[in-house]
Amino acid sequence: MIQPHGLILAGGRATRMGGGDKGRLLLGNRSLIARVIATLAPQVDRLALNANGDATRWSDLRLPVLPDTAPDHPGPLAGVLAGLDWAAGLGCPHIVTAAADTPxxxxxxxxxxxxxxxxxxxxxxxxxEGAKTWPQPTFGLWPTALRDDLRAALATGTRKILHWTDRHDPGLAVFATTPWDPFFNVNTPEDLVRAEAMA
Structure with missing residues (x-):
């Protein structure tokens, strides 16, 4: 099987953190996004970043920066679509996504x-957790064959990831949450304090 390309989702507005690029926040001596890159890059063939606004602010990462192609920044599904179009253009049949704020x-x-x-x-x-399984929808394997279906769904107002993925019978890769949740994300200053304790 062809190794997937990777896409880091950093297109959000970070309103609960007061704005800015959450991935640039420092945890110890490294930024959140540097930690994500260090873990994801060895697992994929190529890596890109989904982010909006001035792409040059990410130039130090030396990654392709893919802005949303759907208008009005409709959420992470727009980032997934940008990644699918990028991968399809390179002949890769799938991408794996991860959020920029998950160290x-x-x-x-x-x-x-x-x-x-x-x-x-x-x-x-x-x-x-116990008998309950919780999808972590910004972490997924996405086939490029579904990109036109996703484009159409965004055009008709679909915004929540699970509303779209549930139509396509996704498999689930279930991860343990001990000693900590591997998908813990930093949304608030309090979350950053918790992440520092966890690190």
């Missing part, structure tokens, strides 16, 4: 998503 990303995210792929080729990460 404890699993080092086996990609192989486990590939193993969990559903009939459409789609898979989402999930966590389990």
């Amino acid at each position: 404890f990303l699993p080092p086996d995210l990609v192989p486990r998503l590939l193993a969990a792929a559903g009939p459409s080729g789609l898979a989402l990460a999930a966590t389990q």
Whole structure:
């Protein structure tokens, strides 16, 4: 199987953090996004960043910067679509996505998503707490074959990831939450304090 390309989703507005690029926040001596890159890059063939606004602010990362192609920044699905179009242009049949503000990303995210792929080729990460399974929809394996379906869904107002993925019978790669949640994301200053304690 062709190794997926990777896409880091950094297109949000970080309103709960007061704006700016959350991925640039420091955790210890490294930024959140540097930690994500260090974990995801070895698992994929190529890596790109989904971000809006002035792309030159990311030039130090030496990654392709893919802005949303859907108007009005409709959320992470628009970033996924930008990544799917990029990968399709390079002849890659799928991408794996991860959020820029998740410093404890699993080092086996990609192989486990590939193993969990559903009939459409789609898979989402999930966590389990007791008998309950919680999808982590910004961490997924996305086939480029579904990009036109996603484009049409965005054009007709679909915004929530699970509203779209549920139509395509995704597989789930379930990860443990001990000793911590590997998909813990930094949304608020309080979350950053928690992440510092976890690190």
